[in-house]
Amino acid sequence: MGKVLLGPSTQIYPMPVLLIGANVDGKPNFMTAAWGGIANGEPPMISVAIRPHRYTHKGIMDNSTFSVNIPSVDLVKEADYCGIASGAKANKAEVCKFNIFYGKLGTAPLIEQCPINLECKLVETVKLNSHSLFIGQVEETHISESCLTDGKPDVKKINPLIFADEPARLYHAFGKVVGKGFSTGLELKKGK
């Protein structure tokens, strides 16, 4: 199988679609971030990379809190909009008709329409080059009741967005199940 060199790049598939919320000057603002993931298990922590000039960056620095909201496929228009508009010029929560609520942290705005909302307390800010990598400890998880099956989160009901840079910066839905974690690989472990 021939390989081709692309130079240094951020070719990671899949990327999540995260609506990062922060109060800026006392008002809720949201930006879309595909550059983030889980950073620690116990306690649960999330990392997200944000450029310093972003409006949300200021809100996170000011309050030391932020939220991570997972939009469903139904919210693709709103999720994309929050990535291309700036909170300095538009009230994105209003344009998107988001119902905002606050949880235990008080300053991390949460979007009711998003099936999952994580309240994060900023614990580390790693200043990299173009981006700050914010690491937030998850203090509370809110999930829409309609996305539970037998009391557990159900990805089919959450119906999250997936982002892929190439070839055309497209949003995708989840596709078919192709294996089961900590199970599909067992036959290799047993030497079968």
Next chain:
Amino acid sequence: MGKVLLGPSTQIYPMPVLLIGANVDGKPNFMTAAWGGIANGEPPMISVAIRPHRYTHKGIMDNSTFSVNIPSVDLVKEADYCGIASGAKANKAEVCKFNIFYGKLGTAPLIEQCPINLECKLVETVKLNSHSLFIGQVEETHISESCLTDGKPDVKKINPLIFADEPARLYHAFGKVVGKGFSTGLELKKGK
């Protein structure tokens, strides 16, 4: 829409499936990580969270290099196996019949069968609680020639795995396209 509290958690959808490679005592080893993402744009950097007791952790610390290999759906069995076996007990590259090669960094083992391989130089180690968050600067990207369309990476050909914790730790394929980045949200920006 009613919300239910789940407490602190790492409910992020989707998670990637990354085969993290490192030489340990001079031999290539791989572990599966779903906890990682993009950390910086210029220069490109990737973060990945790994528990200190993992064999791969030692290799990354020893060499200050690691690789990120993106498996396709065809490799689900191997990807899952690399998450449940330990390099201390098994030669995972051999069990999986991976063809290993090295690029410019010399000590970051790459898997030929994976459509995308990133060579990373360790630039930051953030010691969190249960995990170390390794931040690697991507020095080179290798892509299988068969996964290009008109010279660009094509996610349909890469056919990456997606992981979701709930409800049953399942691997998924990418599903249908539901929107276009920096485009689908424009009508909200224009006030339509």
